[in-house]
Amino acid sequence: MKNNITNEEIKKILESVNNIRLDQAPAQRIKGVLLSQFENLENQGDLKNNHFNENRKVSIFNSLMLKPMIPILIALIIFAGTTGTVVAAENSKPGDALFGVERAWEQTQLNFSLSDEAKAERWLKIAQEREQEQKALLISNQTDEANTAEGIASNALQNAQEVIARVKAKHEENGREQASESLNKVEHKLQELSDRFEERKREQTERRLENEFGSTDLEVEVEDGQARINLEAGGKKYEYSLETSDTQEIVDSIQEKTGISTEDVRTLIKIDNHSNSDNSSDNAANDESNTNQSPDSVDGSQGDDSADDSSQNINDDSSGQDQPDSENTNSNENINDDQGDNGTEDSANENENRNTNQGQQQNSEDEVTEGQSRD
Amino acid sequence: MLQEGEIQKLVARAQSGRSDSISGIYEVFKDRIYRFFLFRSENRETAEDLTQSVFLEMIRSLPRYKEQSNAKFSTWLFQIARFRLIDYYRKARKKVNLDDLEGERHPSLTTEPEEVAIDTRYEAARKILKELPEKYQTVIHLTIIEEFSLAETAKIMSITIINVRVLKFRALKKIRLIMEQDEK
Numbered sequence: 096m097k098n099n100i101t102n103e104e105i106k107k108i109l110e111s112v113n114n115i116r117l118d119q120a121p122a123q124r125i126k127g128v129l130l131s132q133f134e135n136l137e138n139q140g141d142l143k144n145n146h147f148n149e150n151r152k153v154s155i156f157n158s159l160m161l162k163p164m165i166p167i168l169i170a171l172i173i174f175a176g177t178t179g180t181v182v183a184a185e186n187s188k189p190g191d192a193l194f195g196v197e198r199a200w201e202q203t204q205l206n207f208s209l210s211d212e213a214k215a216e217r218w219l220k221i222a223q224e225r226e227q228e229q230k231a232l233l234i235s236n237q238t239d240e241a242n243t244a245e246g247i248a249s250n251a252l253q254n255a256q257e258v259i260a261r262v263k264a265k266h267e268e269n270g271r272e273q274a275s276e277s278l279n280k281v282e283h284k285l286q287e288l289s290d291r292f293e294e295r296k297r298e299q300t301e302r303r304l305e306n307e308f309g310s311t312d313l314e315v316e317v318e319d320g321q322a323r324i325n326l327e328a329g330g331k332k333y334e335y336s337l338e339t340s341d342t343q344e345i346v347d348s349i350q351e352k353t354g355i356s357t358e359d360v361r362t363l364i365k366i367d368n369h370s371n372s373d374n375s376s377d378n379a380a381n382d383e384s385n386t387n388q389s390p391d392s393v394d395g396s397q398g399d400d401s402a403d404d405s406s407q408n409i410n411d412d413s414s415g416q417d418q419p420d421s422e423n424t425n426s427n428e429n430i431n432d433d434q435g436d437n438g439t440e441d442s443a444n445e446n447e448n449r450n451t452n453q454g455q456q457q458n459s460e461d462e463v464t465e466g467q468s469r470d
Numbered sequence: 471m472l473q474e475g476e477i478q479k480l481v482a483r484a485q486s487g488r489s490d491s492i493s494g495i496y497e498v499f500k501d502r503i504y505r506f507f508l509f510r511s512e513n514r515e516t517a518e519d520l521t522q523s524v525f526l527e528m529i530r531s532l533p534r535y536k537e538q539s540n541a542k543f544s545t546w547l548f549q550i551a552r553f554r555l556i557d558y559y560r561k562a563r564k565k566v567n568l569d570d571l572e573g574e575r576h577p578s579l580t581t582e583p584e585e586v587a588i589d590t591r592y593e594a595a596r597k598i599l600k601e602l603p604e605k606y607q608t609v610i611h612l613t614i615i616e617e618f619s620l621a622e623t624a625k626i627m628s629i630t631i632i633n634v635r636v637l638k639f640r641a642l643k644k645i646r647l648i649m650e651q652d653e654k
Binding site: 100102105106107108109110111112113114115116117121122125126128129130132133134136137 | 487489492493496500501504505508509518521522525526529530591592594595596598599610611614615642645646649650
């Protein structure tokens with residue numbers, strides 16, 4: 096038994112393996128495969144990671160020139176997409192899928208309108224657009240959508256009027272009597288728009304009542320604290336007088352006689368006011384009935400004359416002075432001979448009351464408190 | 471035999487896309503890689519296929535190769551060969567028990583009658599290596615046949631130098647035992 100086999104002997108035996116060679120044929124075949132694969136990988140650009148960069152084809156996004164452009168390209172794509180949506184939404188109407196986008200865009204524009212004047216103009220524009228949309232929707236018999244448009248327009252109008260009142264209040268604080276020309280234009284357009292809305296509302300109410308009650312006509316003439324009322328509704332005619340010039344009493348009376356709701360009566364009645372003497376209670380009644388105003392809003396301490404540059408404050412010890420009436424607009428100068436025992440009413444009557452042909456006043460300026468906005 | 475510096479130049483040129491350098495590397499290492507697989511594979515064709523797979527992997531991995539002061543290029547290449555061998559064993563274990571192939575003569579050696587003396591020693595070496603477990607085979611092949619240092623062998627086998635030393639000691643002990651049994 097041989098126990099002394101050295102490492103050298105083992106090594107000599109094992110080193111004999113080193114004489115083995117790969118045969119020529121398989122060696123050439125493998126070499127061909129390797130070179131072919133090497134060229135394929137190089138052409139495909141798979142041999143990347145910097146070392147083969149001299150001959151490597153690089154993709155367009157790996158180009159140093161284009162790499163910084165990638166975020167810009169992405170931003171451009173997003174911008175184009177957003178702009179396209181907003182442009183597409185511009186002609187949308189209530190009920191359309193993109194109407195929400197249009198409203199959001201309008202709100203964004205409002206948020207970016209820095210001055211109150213700009214905000215008022217923006218609200219006016221919104222109201223005008225809704226008015227156009229309402230007309231189009233009514234033509235296509237989309238009543239619900241038209242009502243939505245009307246509601247939005249009404250809110251926009253109210254907001255615009257509030258903003259204008261706020262601007263005027265600021266002007267007053269600063270001692271400026273005249274509002275800017277642009278603001279006056281906006282106010283004028285708002286008044287026109289408001290009148291159109293009122294007129295349209297009245298026409299709609301007339302049509303509806305005509306279907307319910309037949310031919311309907313309500314006329315009220317107020318003179319010297321007495322109201323002469325001529326009604327035609329439900330095929331019946333009423334002609335009577337009331338010893339009052341209070342609008343609320345007149346409305347209640349008509350509602351009782353005809354069954355027409357007080358809201359509709361208020362929309363429809365035309366009060367011809369032939370006398371303004373001793374009409375403080377009338378005005379107060381009108382103020383209350385017209386604009387849901389709070390009791391504070393008729394407080395003379397508000398300096399309401401400042402809300403309208405055309406206000407004329409005439410305080411005279413003499414007796415009342417009749418003013419010519421206009422069918423559509425009663426520009427009443429309230430001349431008070433009532434001496435100071437009712438300061439609140441005095442101040443309220445100092446306002447120039449712009450009465451529409453429904454006898455409704457637009458005294459929303461009185462209501463405005465800064466920072467309030469209804470949308 | 472090229473020096474390591476010359477091999478590194480070949481590698482650098484291959485990394486810059488020179489196909490002739492790929493050929494040069496292949497010519498330097500093809501026989502060594504082939505021998506590494508010869509006793510461990512089912513037959514000569516399998517050893518050739520494994521050799522080819524090592525050089526293909528080398529081409530794909532070459533861009534990531536970085537010259538290291540403490541490791542030769544051959545160390546990196548034999549690491550690839552070792553991984554290929556492990557993959558091969560994993561697949562072959564499902565097909566055939568390699569121990570059953572003991573005694574099969576390699577056909578390429580039978581065609582060269584002038585190498586009879588070498589063939590006798592080769593037969594002894596083949597028998598010894600065949601009876602060793604895979605790790606003993608590898609450590610003996612790398613340290614004695616390829617003459618890698620313990621550190622290089624440890625790197626190729628992904629083990630510590632101490633483990634290499636222990637494995638080599640046990641492998642030699644096993645070889646002695648085999649040779650002694652043969653002499654009986």
